Amino acid sequence: MTTTIATEASRTPGLRAGRRRGPAQHPWVRFGLRRFGGLLLSFAVLTAVTFLIVPLIPGDPAAVAAGDGASAAQIAQMRQELGLEQPLIVQFLTYFSGIITLDLGTSFISGEEVSQVIFSRFPFTAQIALLAIVLVLLIAVPVGMGVAILTRGGRLPWLDHGFNVVTGFIYAVPQYVMGTLLVVVFAVTLGWFPAAGAATFDSLVLPTAGLMFGPACVIARVVRRETAVVLDKDYVRTARGWRLGAARTHLRYVLPNLITTTLTLSGLILAAQLGGAVVIETVFAWPGLGQGIVNAILQRDYPVIRGIILVLGLLATLIIILVDVVLAVIDPRNLGGASHDA
Template identity: 45%
Template sequence: MGFLLRRATRFAISLAILVTASFAMIHLVPGDPVRAALGTTAPAELVEARRSALGLDLPLWEQFLGYVRGLISGDLGRSIGSDLPVSTIIVERLPETLKLSLLATALTLAVALPLGITMAVLTHGGRRRAAELGFAGITGMLTVIPEFLLAVGLVFVFAITLQWLPVAGKGGPASYVLPVLALAAGPIAGLSRVVRVDTLTVLDQDYMRTARAKRLPVRLLYLRHALPNVLTSALTIAGMLVVGLIAGTVLVETVFAWPGLGATIVQSIQQKDYPLVQGIVLVYGTAVLVVNLLVDTALGVLSPGSTVRES
């Protein structure tokens, strides 16, 4: 309970900092965001009316209190460009981003864990040197390629050249394949490399030698004895990769014209719609904090001894 309380306190402090930073963002941008959004030819009366409607003519401390009260009630303000509630736009676009993120996360875990363990078993003791070099080369290349560049390459090969999959947009199940692959390829490569190294370390432990000497079935040997000891460090890295995956949706959705928050925030930045940018940044930041909290909690459950030492 003490561990969970400390993690909850850190989460609350981080969330307060995020809220303050997202509020300050709109006031740190040079110039008048309303004038920038409406254009230089907009009448002064319209600009002032929109500033008053958004509460930007109030003292800063009143704006902040109103912003916090709005967050508590679910009101994120109104978009300057469309005059729609920011919360309405986010609710419409968030499910599409969540679908991509969850599918990419599930694919990453489903592929990276067994791939890393399998490669460790196959190359343990210096065996199959060619397979090890091939695995290291391919995964190393995938980890350094930016998501948007990988997305463009996937579109060129599978959508334009082979014409197997849609180029862009959201349609049937086939439209999910390329965006999910673009998001998950890097995390799969990075996590599988970590899992392989950790599994090699576990395979050299005395308890694994004892288990092999007892001629335990392969299923018990690797799933019961090796996998739980690999999960702790793998879960830490997976949490970091998921955070990067969430951020990667911004560029990937733009490449594939996906109707999610990533493409929306790019459009709102171009249109200088700062209240909408502010709301989406808050959603992305909260998602990162929640992922970190879940990973910390899972690590506390899987390895309670380490959390006691940390405390």
């Protein structure tokens, strides 16, 4: 009897339907739902945080917007025009409804739409952030792999020690100090590059260099460590035993196994680059979002501060999600919870 039921179930699609996965059980669907949920959570947190922390900045935005020499009555009138007299919950609902309708408000100081301020400054920040991460990968991955290969098996201990000391020291230097040193050496002393501004293509060099040195050292150290681990794997020993050649062994068997770790770290660093650009852009007077938020803080321009922080936070979240998607495409095991029979 049992055999008959099992045989019939194997022949009848309806009896096997309970074992089939529905669309909601597909690994990519579950992956997308998790990431979308994380994006919504990040959006909610960013919305609340950007609204609540900005009023903590010392100073009265109404007094700044009214201008020097404004009377108390004029300041009170300006506060009412800016909506600062409304209850906090009303201000938050206005702020939230504006975000939902893609209206980030207008600047307290210039009267310009915040979205226009962001759009005009974002390309400058994107230039140095993207260029920096590309250069970081082009430099850090070969250097990290090269050091690991040359020091394999305890060889050249001076190189291993020197690499750790130099990369650790550079990474420990604060970005504003690094930027100032670059200006003093390459702009003031040698005169090779402009010290500030974005008037020429040469102006990209120093801000990009100041932004990339620290991340390059971090990724190079991680790649060096991961390469050392991969070089001890059995399949790498087998490849060397078959005398496939050093270049083929390292590019075909070592490098692909570094992709996951390197991309994950690179995504986190690129997201952090958006925040680090605040310091670098201030040092080099680069007209990006970083300098924009600094100016807005000095002027107590609440809508601009909130808009820039919100956009930077969402961009960082989207970058991390994009890296997760790329990693899942490269290796489906990164989908999380996906079984091999998917």
